[in-house]
Amino acid sequence: MTTKQWLMIGTLSYLLLIGTIIGSAFESNLWGHASAQLLPLLAMLPGLIAKHHRVYTWFCFVVLLYFCFYVAQLSRPEPHWLLWLSLVASIGLFLSAMMAGRGLLKASN
DSSP, rough: OOHHHHHHHHHHHHHHHHHHHHHHHHHHHHHHHHEEEEHHHHHHHHHHHHHHHHHHHHHHHEEEEEEEHHHHHSSSSSSSHHHHHHHHHHHHHHHHHHHHHHHHHHHHO
């Protein structure tokens, strides 16, 4: 797959993850919690738009923290379906950011 395709998959996963965070805020009415989850993702958005490969690398580390959080939350007795969706979105986002960052690094050399 090309870098453009990985960027498209990453964009869709990014929107899906943000949508599930906002959806969980609507369901539980915890806007402070949702905004705390959205802040790290939105803080890296300018670097992602500018396509800096180092920002993509750091973004993978941030998404890995989201992945760990969702796996821990899924160990509850009755996990919510939004957690499963968020887990899948974080996996897709990690893979696409990793591959897009790798492609951008190769293109810059």
